[in-house]
Amino acid sequence: MRCQLAAVLVCALIAPAIFAQDRIEIARKAKEATALVEIAGGFKTGSAFCVHESGLFLSNEHVVRGAAVVKLILHPGLKNQQIVKARVLRVDKQMDLALLRVDDKIALTALPLGSTDKLAELQEVIAVGFPFGKALAEKGEYPVVSVNQGRITALRLKKGELERIQMDAVVNPGNSGGPVLDSNGK
Secondary structure (H helix, E strand, C coil), X not given: CHHXXXXXXXXXXXXXXXXXXXXXXXXXXXXXXXXXXEEHHHCEEEEXXXXXXXXXXXXXXXXXCCCCEEEEEECCCCCCCEEEEEEEXXXXXXXXXXXXXXXCCCCCCCCCCCCCCCCCCCCEEXXXXXXXXXXXXCCCCCCCCEEEEEEEEEEEEECCEEEEXXXXXXXXXXXXCCCEECCCCC
């Protein structure tokens, strides 16, 4: 009995540490895959994230609205910062999605897309992006990416179909287009 109790206590102490390490790794990869989007001479900004190493990025339609080409700042605020151009390939105003392509041959970290099939209230999520755009950086500089966590607070349905996911992770103008990841990094 003592052995079983000791094993339970050890698992209870180690499991949160393992889960925390998983979150740290998910956040690290998400930060590498997330880019600052800059439009209209730098006056409009948002976020995007790489979904395929060939140069495909997802953002929101309202972030790139009216642009054929945008500037993506990869690893902003870091020593390996890169600025590349991305073409807006497709937009879906109703879904508020935009598909972008970087034609330059550069090393990119991609995030796998997930599914909404198994989402549930109280499930943990990690939100990544650039809240307030360039406002959190020194003049002439770019901000580093922000990461925070929260939980799904509601799955909003319309006619029985999932329409919106409500969460309590902090997002602000500028986070638009950035990824929100589940505990598997999708």
